[in-house]
Amino acid sequence: MTWVSLQMNQGGRGVLTAVGVGFGLVAGVSLYSIWKRYRRHCAISRLVPGFEASALGGNMSQIMKAGGLLPFLVELHESFGSVAMFSGPLFSAQVSINDPLILSEMGALRLDKDVNGLNFLKGLLGPRGVGYLGGAAAKRRRGILMRIFEEQPIDDLLPLLLEAIERKVKEWGGRERGNGDVEVQSEIQPLWMELNAFNVFGSADVSTMALSRKFQQALQLLMVLRYKPFVLPFSSEWRKKRRLLREVHEELRQIMEPESSKRGFISSSFGKEREMTNSVKAPANEWKARGGDLLGMLLNELQESKRKENGRKGAKGKGNEPGGIQCLEDVRDEVLTFLFGTFDNYVIVSNVLYYLAANPECQSRAREEVKSRLCKDGKLDDTKLSVEALRQLTYIRNCIRESLRITPVGGVTWRLVSQRTTLRLPPLSSSPDHPASLELLPGDSVVIPMISIHRNPAVWDRPFEFLPDRWEERRKTEGSASSILSFIPFGLGMRACLGQRFAQDLTTLILCVVLSQFSVKLVGEGGPHGEAPQWGEQNFTYMARGGLFLSFQHLN
Numbered sequence: 348m349t350w351v352s353l354q355m356n357q358g359g360r361g362v363l364t365a366v367g368v369g370f371g372l373v374a375g376v377s378l379y380s381i382w383k384r385y386r387r388h389c390a391i392s393r394l395v396p397g398f399e400a401s402a403l404g405g406n407m408s409q410i411m412k413a414g415g416l417l418p419f420l421v422e423l424h425e426s427f428g429s430v431a432m433f434s435g436p437l438f439s440a441q442v443s444i445n446d447p448l449i450l451s452e453m454g455a456l457r458l459d460k461d462v463n464g465l466n467f468l469k470g471l472l473g474p475r476g477v478g479y480l481g482g483a484a485a486k487r488r489r490g491i492l493m494r495i496f497e498e499q500p501i502d503d504l505l506p507l508l509l510e511a512i513e514r515k516v517k518e519w520g521g522r523e524r525g526n527g528d529v530e531v532q533s534e535i536q537p538l539w540m541e542l543n544a545f546n547v548f549g550s551a552d553v554s555t556m557a558l559s560r561k562f563q564q565a566l567q568l569l570m571v572l573r574y575k576p577f578v579l580p581f582s583s584e585w586r587k588k589r590r591l592l593r594e595v596h597e598e599l600r601q602i603m604e605p606e607s608s609k610r611g612f613i614s615s616s617f618g619k620e621r622e623m624t625n626s627v628k629a630p631a632n633e634w635k636a637r638g639g640d641l642l643g644m645l646l647n648e649l650q651e652s653k654r655k656e657n658g659r660k661g662a663k664g665k666g667n668e669p670g671g672i673q674c675l676e677d678v679r680d681e682v683l684t685f686l687f688g689t690f691d692n693y694v695i696v697s698n699v700l701y702y703l704a705a706n707p708e709c710q711s712r713a714r715e716e717v718k719s720r721l722c723k724d725g726k727l728d729d730t731k732l733s734v735e736a737l738r739q740l741t742y743i744r745n746c747i748r749e750s751l752r753i754t755p756v757g758g759v760t761w762r763l764v765s766q767r768t769t770l771r772l773p774p775l776s777s778s779p780d781h782p783a784s785l786e787l788l789p790g791d792s793v794v795i796p797m798i799s800i801h802r803n804p805a806v807w808d809r810p811f812e813f814l815p816d817r818w819e820e821r822r823k824t825e826g827s828a829s830s831i832l833s834f835i836p837f838g839l840g841m842r843a844c845l846g847q848r849f850a851q852d853l854t855t856l857i858l859c860v861v862l863s864q865f866s867v868k869l870v871g872e873g874g875p876h877g878e879a880p881q882w883g884e885q886n887f888t889y890m891a892r893g894g895l896f897l898s899f900q901h902l903n
Contacts, residue, residue: 381437387788388438394772394785395442397423397432405434415884417758420445420796429773429805430785433794442770442787443794445803447832450795453768453787455832456840459485461761461792467573470592471565472687473680477845480670485841487670491648492681492845500639501734501852507545508853509732511538512860519899520865528870530894531697535857539693542853547685548602549640558598562686565591599679606642607675610650645681648672685846691888692756692850696857699750701880701895702813703858704867709746709815714862716742725903727863737855745815747854751801751836753813754882758798758889760838764791797835798889806833861899870896 400406406419410433413419420443423431429446444450462479465472472478477488515538519529540559544551568588572578578585649672656673672678703710720740721731738744768787787793802810808817821830837844844850861867871877873895880891 384438384440387791388434388440391432391440391442391785394782395430395432396427397434398426400434402438403436405436405439407436409433417796417798417884417889420759420794421799421802424796424799424803429803430770439792441792441794442785443796443799444770445796445799446773447800447806447829449771449773450832451829453770453793455762455793455795458762458793458840459765460842461763463761463792467569468566468687470588471562471569471595472683473676475674475677476680476684478684478687484670487668488672488681489841489845491670491672495641495644495648496845496848498639499641499644501546501849503639504545505732505734505856506729508542508856509727509729509860511541511545511551512857516860516864516899520901528896528898531700531897532694532891532894535693535696538857539689539696539853543686543689545640546849547641547682549643554598554602558595558602559686561591561595561598562683563690565595566687566690595683596679599682603642603646603675603679603682606646607678610646611653612646612649612675641685642678642682645672645678649675649678688844688846689850691890692846692854694754694888694890695747695751695756695850695854697895698754698890699747699854699858700861700867700897701869701873701891702750702753703746703862704869704897705873706813707868709813710862710867713743713746713858716740717859717862721859722863725863727859732856734852737852737859740855740859742815743855743858744851745818747851747858748818748834749813749815752807752834753801753811754889755797755801755836756888757836757838757844758884759794759796760835760842762793762795762842764793765789795835795839800833800835864902865899866902868898868900870898873897 398406398409401408410416410419413422419433423433423443424445429449430442430444432440432442434440444453444455459481460478462481465478469479477485477492480488515534519534540556540563541551544555544559548555565588568584568591572584572588578588652672672681703713717727717740718725721727721736723731764787766789770785770787772782772784774783800806804810821834832839835843837847837850872879874880874891875893875896877896880895881893882889883892885892
């Protein structure tokens with residue numbers, strides 16, 4: 348008995364020793380990582396100006412005081428010029444650049460995305476989506492997705508989209524209070540969710556709209572939590588986050604299961620799908636019949652990938668290339684990524700309507716373009732509507748671009764330096780002997796604040812004025828890297844938003860319906876209680892806080 352007790356005591360001490368060594372190693376690695384960040388932070392802060400930061404929280408308190416990262420970045424560059432720095436928690440130095448020429452010189456278009464800026468979304472979007480892939484895998488996945496978007500027969504979806512838009516717009520014109528006063532942000536958001544459901548799933552039924560609402564709730568919570576240093580396990584916020592993420596993934600699983608089964612896949616859980624051998628395969632042109640929805644096309648891509656994989660079996664060295672659509676998890680994560688990428692794009696519509704209401708002459712020109720190109724007897728002619736026709740509405744597209752310049756949807760993006768890069772530093776009037784350059788090292792993060800670039804008076808003449816005609820002049824200089832980097836509302840380079848064309852096409856369609864039927868006017872100055880709108884960050888998007896209030900008056 349004594350011998351057994353001795354052995355147990357010795358075994359227990361061994362386990363405790365192993366645990367202690369493990370904790371010691373983790374602590375040592377963490378401290379070394381913090382020490383490295385501290386040294387890099389000191390090296391950058393000696394050369395790049397910025398606000399003072401605390402050791403533990405960095406500039407997080409100033410970011411929250413400013414109302415979010417976007418207004419903070421605007422203030423940062425107004426205070427310190429075109430190259431400035433700020434810090435995240437524990438000495439994570441961030442270099443922010445709002446000069447397109449400097450960005451062009453350092454090769455910003457070639458840099459990969461720094462996904463650390465999106466870490467707060469990992470539980471929602473999933474690690475297999477294009478947003479979290481890197482290198483060759485990201486490049487191949489983007490190629491697949493670009494092909495899918497190019498092949499989508501959006502013209503087949505236009506009747507469904509048009510019906511939903513006209514139904515909503517009819518409600519605006521029927522308002523009795525104030526002759527049709529509408530808070531457009533809250534009205535357009537559910538419409539955008541419905542239109543997006545048609546595009547992604549082929550229908551806007553109860554299940555797809557329930558998923559959209561759950562996704563919205565989860566994303567809004569994550570946007571709030573991203574500014575907190577940590578969330579305590581088992582706290583109310585922690586439990587709410589886990590519940591919402593679980594519900595989003597379950598809703599999507601239920602939507603995907605019937606469609607994946609049609610194509611020969613059954614799964615009780617993602618990652619464990621198996622190909623059916625004795626089932627009727629979905630016809631290859633089903634996506635066309637269903638309107639070319641994104642989910643259907645991704646599942647078809649998976650089916651084609653499996654067919655090619657089966658054809659390669661037995662061939663030496665022929666494995667799956669990284670970045671392909673290889674399992675249902677890939678499909679799920681791309682659907683979630685697309686939902687995230689288009690979630691707040693409804694503010695494009697509300698913002699353009701606001702600027703057109705505030706600039707009646709621009710609104711008249713936009714309406715005249717719609718009537719001359721797409722109307723018959725004063726009404727939209729369905730036979731003239733097509734995606735190509737929408738893209739030929741030059742003045743309306745210029746109005747959309749100008750709105751996106753003043754109030755970009757995303758506002759900021761991150762890029763990761765992969766090799767030693769020399770960053771030119773502008774001279775400081777307060778320090779004539781200031782160094783002319785900073786050497787960025789692999790792993791350094793560069794912040795590209797679209798919101799600040801688009802309002803930089805050194806880049807844009809009269810930056811706060813709504814001037815759609817500036818885009819006609821701009822066409823003469825389009826093509827250079829610095830010109831491209833001066834207007835990046837949907838990101839830049841190989842990591843630019845893949846759904847940007849759909850967002851602009853959909854915005855154009857909504858504007859055509861509205862302008863062909865209504866004159867749009869500001870209620871007061873367009874903000875709550877007739878005051879001017881208060882613009883700021885909300886859900887990581889630059890938008891009018893408290894809403895935009897417009898009046899829709901029938902033309903006839």
